[in-house]
Amino acid sequence: MNTFLRVFLYIFLAIGGVITASSLLSPLMILSVPLTLLCLAIGTIYVAVVLVLLKLSPLWAKPAPLWVTASLLWGGGMSMLLVMPSSLGVSELASAYGPDALVMSWAGGYPEEIAKAFGIFFILLCFRQFNRPWHGLLVGIVVGLGFEINENILYATMGGPTHPTSDLLGMLTTWGARLLAGPLLHAIFSGLAGWGIGWALYAANWSAAKRIAAAAGWTFVAFLLHFAWNFMPTSDVAYLIQIAVLSLTIYPLFIWVMYRAWTMANNDRSYSYSPGAVSVLSRP
Template sequence: MNRFLQIVLWILNGIGLVGGLLFLMVSLFAGWASDGALPSFGVVGISVLFAVVELTVVLLAVRFTPLWPRAGAGYVLAAVLWGATVSPLLVFPLATASTDLPARLGLDLFEASWGGAYPEETVKSLGVLIILFSFRPLVRPWHGFVTGVLVGIGFEVVENALYAVVDSLYDPVSDMDGMLGMWGLRMIGGPFLHVLFTGMVGWGIGVAVFTAGRSRLWRLGTGLVWVGVAFTAHFCWNIMYVNLRMSMVSMAMVALVVYPLFIWVSMRAWRFARADSGYVLLDRPVMSVHQLEQGGFTALGAGGARVVYKG
C-alpha cells in the first residue's frame, strides 16, 4: 500500500465530490436566472433513483462472488466516487479540448469517438491504478477487475442520469417522457458499457501489477494492451456515421466483440479467484516489484491456499 497515493486518492475524491455539487448548483442557478428551461424535480428525482438502482444491481452482482476483495467499505466508496465525481470533473475539460482535433483535421465523423474514448478511458484507468496501490488487501489480478467494474459503474450511472435529465428538455411531449426514453435507450442499446470497458482495463492492470516473475516492460505492455482494447472499443462505438443504419451496424459489431470478451475475462478472473483461497508465507517481506522479478523466495507455508496465480 502506498500511503501517499491513498492521500492523493481521497483528496481528489473530495475535490470531485465538492466540484460536482458546485457544478450542479451553478447550472441550476444559471438556468433559473436566465429563465431557461429546467427539468422538473420529479424528472431529476426519478433519474437519480434509476441511477441508484443500477449502481445497487452491479454492486450486489459483484459483491457475492469469489472476486470480491475484502478491502472494506472505504475501498468501495473510493472506487465509485472516482468514477462518479473525479472522472467527470477531469473528463469535461479534456473532452472539450480534444474534440477540436478531429474538427481541425476535417474528421467530424470521429469527434465523439476521440472526445469520449481518449479522456474517459485515460482518467478511469488512472483511477484504477491509484486505487490498487492505495488499499493493502488488493493483491490479486481479479481485484483489479472488480476495481475497474466499480469505477466504471460510478461513471456510468452519473452519465446516464445526466444525459436523461438534459435530454428530457428536448422531448416535444413531456420532460418525463424524454427522461424515460433516454434511460431506456441507454439500458437497451448498450447497457453497462463503462463497466465493460473499465472492468477489462482493471483486469489488465491487475495482471500487470500482481503477477510475479515478470519484467517491467511486460507489465507496462500488458497494462497498455488492455487500456488500448477499451479505448478502441469505446472509440468505435462513438463513431458518428451520417447513415443511421451504418451506425447501428457498427455498434452491433462492437457489441459482438466487447460483450463476449468481457464474459471471457470474467470467467478467467472467476476461475483464478476460486482456485485461490489464501496467502503464501515467504521467508522475507516483498518490498518492491524488483524483488518479485528476481524471485528466489522460499515458501514457509500457506494459509489454506491450494493454487497460487502465476499468470
C-alpha cells in the first residue's frame, strides 16, 4: 500500500469507526442496557458466522484482520455517512416526480450501492493481498455485511417499542423478520458489485472497455436487484409475488457467482488470474 492510500485508509477508518460506534450505541437511547447488549450480541454472532464461513472458503485473503476491519467499517460507517445526505434528497425527488411505490427503491438502491461499490474499489486498491477477481466478491460481501448489520441493529432498535407489551419481543421480532425475509441481501448485492470490480482490476489481458463494462455492469445489476426489492406495491398479494420472484432470482444468481469464484480460486496457481493461461508464478 502506498503512502497516499494508507493516509486515506486511516482517515476513512477513523471516520467509519466513529459512525459505526455511534450507530451501535444508539439503541441505548431507546432500549435498556440489557436489551441493547442482546441486540448487539445477535449482530456480533451474525457477523462472526458469515466471516467464519468465508474464511473456510478458498476465496479468503491473508492476512485478514485489517482488510476485514476496513470493510466492515466502510459498510457500517462510511457508507452510512455517504448515503444519509443523498438518500433524503433522492427520496424527495422520487416522491415529487414519481409514484410513491418507487420512493424506497430510489432512496435505497441508488445511493447505497454506489457508496458500497466505491468502498469496495478503494479497499481492493489498499491491500496487496488482493490480486484476483474473486477478491472483489469477497470484499464486497464483507462491506455489505457491515452495512447490513448496522441497518439491522437500527431497525431492531426502532422495532422494540412497537410491541404493545414488551420491548424485548418487539426487538426480537424485528431481528427475526430481518434475518428470515431476505437474509444477507446487502452482502449479496455488494458481493455482486465486487465481483465485477474484481474482474475490472485483476483480470489479465482485458481491454479498458471490458474492465469498465464489468465493473459498471455488475454494479448496475446490484442496483437493479436492490431497486426491485425495495419496490412497494399497493397490494399485499403483489408484494408476496414480488418477493418470491426476486428471491428466486437473487439467491440463485449469487450461488452461481460463488460457485464460479470458488472453482476458479481452487484451481488458480497464478498471481494474476487469466482464463486458460499457463501458470508462471506461484501463489504468494
